[in-house]
Amino acid sequence: MVNLKPHPGTPSPWIDELEVEFERDGLLLWLRFTAVGDPSAIVWPGEAGQGRADDLWRHTCFEAFTATDEGYVEFNLSPSGQWASYRFDGPRAGMRMADEVATVLGMDGAFDQMALEARIELPLGATRLALSAVIEDVDGAISYWALAHPSAKPDFHHPDSFVLDLP
Secondary structure, three states, X not given: OEEXXXXXXXXXXXEEEEEEEEEEEOOEEEEEEEEEEOHHHEOOOOOOOOEEOOOHXXXXXXXXXXXXXXXXXXXXXXXXXXXXXXXXXEOOEOOEEXXXXXXXXXXXXXXXXXXXXXXXXXXXXXXXXXXXXXXXXXXXXXXXXXXXXXXXXXXXXXXXXXXXXXX
């Protein structure tokens, strides 16, 4: 388990902690993102069914980035059940739809937490992992959470964000 931290410029008064558990099984990676605090103050996208969709990061969304020798793959995992995967040649360069898919397994929670579980297909040669989240609150503010924030502005694509070796 690892903990994400908010970008210093985008703290959240509603989330105290954002934990991520993960486990690898071959080319599959299971993820569980748990937001601890006051989940009633967070905007959770309504159920839209499983399927690929763009612009999920504009609202509450959980993300995983997997680095390879050829670049990286970004996964967006929405509480709505929708997901996206994009392949990049370098930081924000050469973006295109990725072949790897994701499955949002569902949400669960309690009065002081909400969790999203998902499974992603790892690209061949995946070596490093970056985890992040975009949290939108009921006041319209957005906080950006990640394992590392190597730049002055939130930037999940920064090479120094890939801080975990894949198990």
